[in-house]
Amino acid sequence: MEAELHHVIYALSDALDLVGVDDVAHGKRVGVMASACAQALGWPEAGCDFMFELGMLHDIGVSSTRMHQQLVAEFDGEGVHLHAILGQQLLLGFAPLAKMAWPIRYHHTHWQQLQTLALPQDVALQANLIYLTDRVDTLTAPYYASNTVLFHLDSIRAEIARRAESYFAPQLVRAFMEISDTEAFWLRLEPRALEQCLQQQLAHAQPIPASGYEIRQVADLFARIVDAKSPFTAEHSHGVARLSRLLAQHMGLTAAQCDKIEIAGLLHDLGKLRVPDEILEKPGALSAQERQIIHTHSFETFQILRSILGFEEVALWAAYHHEEPGGSGYPFHIDGDTLPLEARILRVADIFQAMVQNRPYRTGLTGAQALHFMRGLQAQGRMEAQILDVLERYLDEAMVAAHG
Secondary structure (H helix, E strand, O other): EEHHHHHHHHHHHHHHHHHHOOOHHHHHHHHHHHHHHHOOOOOOHHHHHHHHHHHHHOOOOOOHHHHHHHHHHHHOOOOHHHHHHHHHHHHHHHHHHHHHHHEEEEEEOOOOHHHOOOHHHHHHHHHHHEEEEEEHHHHHHHHHOOOOHHHHHHHHHHHHHHOOOOOOOEEEEEEEHHHHOOHHHHHOOOHHHHHHHHHHHHHOOOOOOEOOHHHHHHHHHHHHHHOOOOOOOOOHHHHHHHHHHHHHHHHOOOOHHHHHHHHHHHHHHHHHOOHHHHHOOOOHHHHOOHHHHOHHHHHHHHHHOOOOOHHHHHHHHHOOOOEEEEEEEOOOOOHHHHHOOOHHHHHHOOOHHHHOEOOEEEEEOOHHHHHHHHHHHHHHOOOOOOHHHHHHOOOHHHEEEEEE
16 A cells, blocks of 8 residues: 555545534644644745644644533643643654654643753754644533634733743744734634645645555554543444454455455444444433434544545455444445445445453353354344354454454
8 A cells, every 4th residue: 555644644634523513624723723822933935834833733632522611611720731741752753743742742731831841952943833723622612512702812912822831932922913913814714725735735745655564554543542532432433443354354455455454454443433422322222313423423534534545445444444334324324235345345344343351331242153143143134144154264363353
């Protein structure tokens, strides 16, 4: 597989923004504002571009909708540093984005405290600029839906200005106050203008090819974000990826296809980032409305992955992992005869792994119990005997793969 790193970064930003549920552009707005402030400060073009992408990914440690709501509701609440630490840990192991790790670690740290740490000055300023623009977006968030942001500029800017030297570096506050005095600064944050800004930024970025190894690392990064969302989703993506690869190998797929299906397994539940925590963690039966919300996640996954050049097949396989023979699945209701084998394998792996995995409210089934249930689905015409035969033949290996 081949991909372009900037496309991957933008897709990762799309995934992170899903956690906002009703407001899915927080990271992008922070990136636009941070880049604009960097330009006003006279930072080089490469530094402004870095701030744009740093802003888009600054909340990489946030996958819980509860945590997102707390971060938006409170200017300086307790526990805000936890997601910053997690974000740092996620990025330190991925070389192409590792330089973002330290600014992300300190993007909720007050300027006075930053000055006491043994940090390079450029890293401290990067972190603090993200903190400033992140809090600006938090202050502005209540007014986006009603389109009344321009009526509240004085109070928003005053909140930032009074925290100069304590929360924020004075030079950063001065730059923000200067450029935010224009309506254009705020109008660029509206959806249509924001999308144009993103496209322009992507168009002028220097292409950075991502190797097969780096693509696998990115997929692992995505999966760790999704699996961290809840104890109910922990390790699911990785278990599905391992099991999908195992089944694909035993069914004679090529090495390249096995690599791709493993990546699809890692990424298949990206769309669940937009599902509220209380729905994912509900131990009982879901209501019709809650089930409809769950049913959106496969399409959200498709929307994210389709934007990455080179991920065309992976995007389809991941999007189809809840489709069933006869067209009774979701969200596309595609007939099973037209579904790629890889998507059908992914569906089997997804169901089996979920059934055998321990959850906070129940102990996982044995392999034999899960297989018995899935044979029942086969009898109803909802699952293929061919794939289940392979699963049964290698059931012990499948259990190891599902559990890791």
